[in-house]
Amino acid sequence: AQSVAQPEDQVNVAEGNPLTVKCTYSVSGNPYLFWYVQYPNRGLQFLLKYITGDNLVKGSYGFEAEFNKSQTSFHLKKPSALVSDSALYFCAVRSISGGYNKLIFGAGTRLAVHP
């Protein structure tokens, strides 16, 4: 079965510092990985995805993520955090192995960027 783990409920970062939000996954076939952000009372907004190719994926708002197959991880990063980045971040994985074709989300990580 597919699964996603976001080991940190909350990440606290000072504005201007780099940030990392962690994600690990488990699938039996090739993973297709996604990051979404959710602001209060709003739906999920797509940030970036890894399908194939370069392990470093660049996305919206200066975010990037690195796919690491050996560690089954897909951590979200940003070189310099902004207060406006404070939100809830979700990692998700999808695979078609065994006919299983669902987007499975992690429980989310709350990012708090302090001035």
Place this chain on the structure above:
Amino acid sequence: EAGVVQSPRYKIIEKKQPVAFWCNPISGHNTLYWYRQNLGQGPELLIRYENEEAVDDSQLPKDRFSAERLKGVDSTLKIQPAELGDSAVYLCASTVGGGVTDTQYFGPGTRLTVL
């Protein structure tokens, strides 16, 4: 381009009452998803439509939940009767196709409170 539209945004009902949620996907998107997001968790798929056809409803509690997508555009999700445990945010998402690498675009959600 307009995003996914959902209504109502908020709904408060007494238990055992019926409730319905409406979703209008992005124009041209053939695949439509309904998710439920419980507090502190990531979204979980309830049902997926390819045009008018429900191709994955394995997670839909069919004793009280129903959904339809007449004409392959708008969709309605209904709960009858609602239970206290149904309190959650109901999210609608759409993609051009149902491919495993397609990006899902989410609406703002309907926050349901069952008293």
